[in-house]
Amino acid sequence: xxxxxxxxxxxxxxxxxxxxxxxxxxxxxxxxxxxxxxxxxxxxxxxxxxxxxxxxxxxxxxxxxxxxxxxxxxxxxxxxxxxxxxxxxxxxxxxxxxxxxxxxxxxxxxxxxxxxxxxxxxxxxxxxxxxxxxxxxxxxxxxxxxxxxxx
Amino acid sequence: xxxxxxxxxxxxxxxxxxxxxxxxxxxxxxxxxxxxxxxxxxxxxxxxxxxxxxxxxxxxxxxxxxxxxxxxxxxxxxxxxxxxxxxxxxxxxxxxxxxxxxxxxxxxxxxxxxxxxxxxxxxxxxxxxxxxxxxxxxxxxxxxxxxxxxxxxxxxxxxxxxxxxxxxxxxxxxxxxxxxxxxxxxxxxxxxxxxxxxxxxxxxxxxxxxxxxxxxxxxxxxxxxxxxxxxxxxxxxxxxxxxxxxxxxxxxxxxxxxxxxxxxxxxxxxxxxxxxxxxxxxxxxxxxxxxxxxxxxxxxxxxxxxxxxxxxxxxxxxxxxxxxxxxxxxxxxxxxxxxxxxxxxxxxxxxxxxxxxxxxxxxxxxxxxxxxxxxxxxxxxxxxxxxxxxxxxxxxxxxxxxxxxxxxxxxxxxxxxxxxxxxxxxxxxxxxxxxxxxxxxxxxxxxxxxxxxxxxxxxxxxxxxxxxxxxxxxxxxxxxxxxxxxxxxxxxxxxxxxxxxxxxxxxxxxxxxxxxxxxxxxxxxxxxxxxxxxxxxxxxxxxxxxxxxxxxxxxxxxxxxxxxxxxxxxxxxxxxxxxxxxxxxxxxxxxxxxxxxxxxxxxxxxxxxxxxxxxxxxxxxxxxxxxxxxxxxxxxxxxxxxxxxxxxxx
Numbered sequence: 137x138x139x140x141x142x143x144x145x146x147x148x149x150x151x152x153x154x155x156x157x158x159x160x161x162x163x164x165x166x167x168x169x170x171x172x173x174x175x176x177x178x179x180x181x182x183x184x185x186x187x188x189x190x191x192x193x194x195x196x197x198x199x200x201x202x203x204x205x206x207x208x209x210x211x212x213x214x215x216x217x218x219x220x221x222x223x224x225x226x227x228x229x230x231x232x233x234x235x236x237x238x239x240x241x242x243x244x245x246x247x248x249x250x251x252x253x254x255x256x257x258x259x260x261x262x263x264x265x266x267x268x269x270x271x272x273x274x275x276x277x278x279x280x281x282x283x284x285x286x287x
Numbered sequence: 288x289x290x291x292x293x294x295x296x297x298x299x300x301x302x303x304x305x306x307x308x309x310x311x312x313x314x315x316x317x318x319x320x321x322x323x324x325x326x327x328x329x330x331x332x333x334x335x336x337x338x339x340x341x342x343x344x345x346x347x348x349x350x351x352x353x354x355x356x357x358x359x360x361x362x363x364x365x366x367x368x369x370x371x372x373x374x375x376x377x378x379x380x381x382x383x384x385x386x387x388x389x390x391x392x393x394x395x396x397x398x399x400x401x402x403x404x405x406x407x408x409x410x411x412x413x414x415x416x417x418x419x420x421x422x423x424x425x426x427x428x429x430x431x432x433x434x435x436x437x438x439x440x441x442x443x444x445x446x447x448x449x450x451x452x453x454x455x456x457x458x459x460x461x462x463x464x465x466x467x468x469x470x471x472x473x474x475x476x477x478x479x480x481x482x483x484x485x486x487x488x489x490x491x492x493x494x495x496x497x498x499x500x501x502x503x504x505x506x507x508x509x510x511x512x513x514x515x516x517x518x519x520x521x522x523x524x525x526x527x528x529x530x531x532x533x534x535x536x537x538x539x540x541x542x543x544x545x546x547x548x549x550x551x552x553x554x555x556x557x558x559x560x561x562x563x564x565x566x567x568x569x570x571x572x573x574x575x576x577x578x579x580x581x582x583x584x585x586x587x588x589x590x591x592x593x594x595x596x597x598x599x600x601x602x603x604x605x606x607x608x609x610x611x612x613x614x615x616x617x618x619x620x621x622x623x624x625x626x627x628x629x630x631x632x633x634x635x636x637x638x639x640x641x642x643x644x645x646x647x648x649x650x651x652x653x654x655x656x657x658x659x660x661x662x663x664x665x666x667x668x669x670x671x672x673x674x675x676x677x678x679x680x681x682x683x684x685x686x687x688x689x690x691x692x693x694x695x696x697x698x699x700x701x702x703x704x705x706x707x708x709x710x711x712x713x714x715x716x717x718x719x720x721x722x723x724x725x726x727x728x729x730x731x732x733x734x735x736x737x738x739x740x741x742x743x744x745x746x747x748x749x750x751x752x753x754x755x756x757x758x759x760x761x762x763x764x765x766x767x768x769x770x771x772x773x774x775x776x777x778x779x780x781x782x783x784x785x786x787x788x789x790x791x792x793x794x795x796x797x798x799x800x801x802x803x804x805x806x807x808x809x810x811x812x813x814x815x816x817x818x819x820x821x822x823x824x825x826x827x828x829x830x831x832x833x834x835x836x837x838x839x840x841x842x843x844x845x846x847x848x849x850x851x852x853x854x855x856x857x858x859x860x861x862x863x864x865x866x867x868x869x870x871x872x873x874x875x876x877x878x879x880x881x882x883x884x885x886x887x888x889x890x891x892x893x894x895x896x897x898x899x900x901x902x903x904x905x906x907x908x909x910x911x912x913x914x915x916x917x918x919x920x921x922x923x924x925x926x927x928x929x930x931x932x933x934x935x936x937x
Contacts, residue, residue: 152662153636153643174637220693222565222621260643265620268640268928272616275926276846286844287775 137167140252141183141190145169148260174267175282188247190259194240196270197281203274204241207266208234211243214262223261230255232262340874342827354396363493363516363523364391366531367453370497372397374505374537376451377421377795380408380786382435384428385455387521392424400789400828402782403820405432409439410782410818411789413448417600418743418765418787419796420576422504424451430469433515437476438776440511444480445774446599447572447631449509451500452477456515459488473515482510490523495533498540505541508631508653509576545577545670546652552667553677556626556648559665560590560682563624563646565690567612569639569930571598573629573651579672580604580764583628586679591687593694595619597630597639597930597937599772602761602797607739609691613760616640616928618697621690626650629671632773633660634937640928650674705757708922713883715920718911721754721837722922723883728835729758731890732807741801745787745808746770747780750915751837753925755809756933765790765797771935777843778817781834784808785821788830805831805897812838815866819873822903826874829901833893836866839910846915846924863909870905881909 137143137159149157154171162168162182169181183190196207211234214225225232229251233244243263247255270278278284357369368391379392379399393399402408405427412425427433433454443450456473464470474484483503485496500512528534560566574583580603587594587604593612594604606613619640627633627649633656646664649657650671657666667674705726712720733739740762746752747770761767770776770783787806794802815836825832845858867877876896878889886908893904917923927933 148643155636173643220621220689222623257644261620264640264642267637268616268620271926272928273922273925276924278926279847286847 139167139183139185140250141185141247141256142167142169144253144256145171145181174264175278175284177282190245190247190255192243192259192263195243195263196241196266196277198239199236199241200274200277203270203277204236206269206273207241210266210269211262214258225255225258225262230258232259340826342829342874346827349393355394357391357395359525359527361525362387362391362521363487363490363525364388364521366493366525366534367497367516367521368392368395368397370494370501370537371395371424371451374501375421376424377419378412378415378423378786378789378793379426380412380415380423380789381405381426382408382428382432384432385426385453385516385521388453388455388516389426392426397424398789398793400785400824402785402824404782404818405435406437406439407779407782407785407818407821407824409436409450409452410442410779411784411786411821413439413443413446413450413779414745414768414770414783414786415790415795416443416448416450416786417446417768419790419798420578420765421796422449422451422501423786424453426453428469429455429457429473429515430471433471433473434476437480439779439782440477440480440513442774442776442779443511445632446772447509448511448599449504449576450511451504452481452511452513454513454515455521456486456517458518460519473513477511477513480511481513482508484513484515486515486517487520488517489532490520491525491530492532493520493523494531498533498537501537502541505543508573508651508656545673546668547673548650548667548669548677552665552669553674553681555665556667556678557681557683559624559646559648560592560626560678561685565622565687565693566590566592566624566626567619567622567641568592568594568604568626568628569630570594570596570603570628571630571632571930572600573631573671574603574675575600575629575764577629577670577672578764579629579675582672582675582679584608586675586682589679590682590685591691592626592685593618593691595930596761597934598632599769600765600767601759601769602764602766605762606760607762609695612694612698613931614701614757615694615697616931616933617700618694619928619931621693624648627661628675630937631656632937634929635660636662638937639930701757708754708757708925711921715914716882718839718914719837719880719883719886719908720914720920721751721910724751724835724837724886724908725754725758727887728755728807728809728890729760731887731894733760733762740766741804742766743787743791743798743801743804743806744768745780745783745806745832747777747783747814748809748811748837749777749813750839750843750924751809751811751835752935753927753933756927756935759932763797763800769935773936775935777811778814780808780810780814781818781821781832784832784834785824785830788825788832789828792828792830803831805833805894808832808834810834810836811843812836812840812860812864812866813842816860819866819869822870822873822875822905825903830903831897831901832903833890833897834870834903834905835890836905836907837910838864838866838907839912839914840864841912843915843924845912859912865907867905867907870903870907874902876900876902876904878904878906879909880906 157171364387409425412423595612708722709726712722840862915924
């Protein structure tokens with residue numbers, strides 16, 4: 137794949153951050169991604185170049201309401217001015233949004249202009265921190281849905 | 288006293304008791320209190336006539352007995368013991384068995400501790416090493432004594448502990464016969480759990496293999512070494528050195544030389560550090576065993592690089608430093624350069640909190656391990672101390688003010704979260720919440736009357752650990768022994784406490800300045816059950832352990848079985864068990880705490896008893912299993928972020 141989002145994601149695979157990275161053509165011109173990263177469950181994403189949207193559908197399946205609100209707060213905080221500069225994702229470059237559908241929590245990044253690398257980096261760093269929040273406060277959820285050890 | 292006289296005395300005592308009980312019963316009946324009161328009175332009377340728990344005089348005699356310097360003629364066991372003594376083996380933990388070896392080690396003057404279970408004693412040896420950096424020996428008898436140690440060997444292997452395991456093992460002459468009892472093939476049993484192992488089969492090579500054992504224990508990345516001794520080897524007799532192979536001084540069979548980093552690698556590392564905006568150092572086991580804490584401090588302070596710890600022990604970098612990131616988990620994901628030093632047990636991607644853009648430098652002695660699990664940007668083969676010294680010399684003085692401010696903010700957020708947990712915990716009045724134990728233990732150890740660097744901690748438990756780890760701090764090397772590290776065994780905690788307390792009692796290595804002080808052991812009721820009999824060991828050796836037992840009537844795993852009525856009892860104990868009484872019955876001191884307000888006073892009393900009398904104490908903290916249920920009792924069971932205070936996986 138030659139689009140800038142695929143290339144950006146491929147670089148993480150090349151560095152060994154992702155394992156088993158695959159980028160395949162999907163429906164309606166989208167690119168579908170599958171890879172292993174933070175836990176043993178495969179992660180899925182797709183990029184719609186026409187709309188400039190990189191989505192991580194059902195990133196967290198079967199979320200509880202309290203957990204969902206906490207995750208949403210972390211997403212919203214990413215654009216806040218009190219974030220350190222290296223963590224802040226300027227809405228003029230990329231806009232983050234989350235949604236819950238049938239209990240599954242998804243993350244979307246709408247990329248503005250040629251800020252693909254910045255958007256991918258921002259999204260991945262955010263996802264890492266979302267997982268950390270779950271590790272800290274909802275370990276049993278990760279046991280149930282991501283195969284984390286109960287020990 | 289003759290047998291007859293003894294019998295008469297017994298009869299006389301029995302008669303006295305019988306009369307006393309009968310009298311009390313009659314008196315109670317007369318006063319109308321009934322049989323229950325009479326029984327109670329009898330029970331009160333009876334103990335006064337029972338001999339008190341006491342430590343046999345032989346313990347004091349053993350302490351007073353002079354050590355033996357072995358010289359020819361020697362047995363194989365004595366050859367081994369002599370080499371151990373010359374290598375500076377700092378302690379022996381054992382149960383009876385493997386007699387020739389154990390007796391020779393003890394006779395040589397190596398401090399010897401005998402316990403109630405070989406597994407506990409091997410855990411004790413592991414813990415001793417983890418807080419001193421010195422070699423200790425664990426011994427068990429052939430067959431069951433040896434296999435009792437397996438969990439401990441596995442724990443030590445996962446924790447990369449240089450533990451010397453020895454066990455007797457039948458005789459070569461009767462190999463494979465099942466003559467008598469206790470035949471076991473030991474070396475295959477420890478496969479995958481050791482750095483080196485050998486069944487010694489040629490008596491005249493006993494010194495040669497002992498040398499090999501120490502060469503393995505004292506080089507590279509440590510792990511357990513296992514020697515099994517058939518009777519022919521332990522009891523062989525040697526008239527002089529000519530009857531032994533390779534019998535020479537340790538200076539000739541091993542070296543203290545260590546690999547040093549290449550100038551090119553140091554240059555590349557300095558370049559990466561200079562370009563980084565948010566570098567962080569992960570300090571682990573290798574820094575401790577290389578005694579590299581001064582070099583670590585020099586590098587961190589010169590280049591203003593925060594340090595976070597992981598590993599089987601903590602304290603190589605003081606939590607008093609503003610550069611400590613142990614209690615700043617929210618900052619870890621921001622690091623753009625991670626310098627892993629002596630992190631022998633490597634996490635896979637995602638197990639440490641660092642973000643996807645972080646670069647990694649890994650410093651380790653094991654060339655063959657660099658690049659495993661976590662892809663590296665620079666692998667630096669070196670002794671940890673040599674590398675840190677070289678980096679501290681080569682790196683320019685740097686400032687990372689914005690990064691340090693982010694770490695400080697994350698630390699404050701973490702402390703605020705702890706305070707919130709504590710406040711929530713205090714609100715639960717029908718039992719003691721773990722957040723209360725955690726916070727008030729931290730207050731007692733670090734913010735009260737004790738010097739904060741004084742108390743060494745054996746950190747164990749399962750659910751309770753998730754709260755207590757957040758409050759434990761280390762201000763000097765060897766202050767925290769991270770019990771569950773990597774192998775995650777629940778249960779060794781009281782065994783670990785024996786080893787930690789012995790290390791402090793003897794003042795070995797970094798414990799020298801804190802010699803004789805009480806130690807703290809954290810455990811749960813599940814863990815306590817495995818090794819509680821070692822309270823006897825603590826009492827007889829006057830090891831002042833204050834064991835805090837979080838008693839929630841259940842294994843921490845019960846929440847996963849809530850919807851499994853047939854399976855749920857597997858996870859449960861009897862409720863309100865009196866572990867404090869058990870401690871008292873074994874010669875220790877007991878406290879039973881059922882309300883939050885009573886915890887700190889009980890801790891203070893237990894600590895005083897431990898300090899004053901050299902006595903173990905158990906504080907039985909009555910919790911409730913439902914505290915792990917977030918819906919009913921927020922915050923419920925909490926998790927962890929690694930590396931840092933909470934880490935025990937890697």
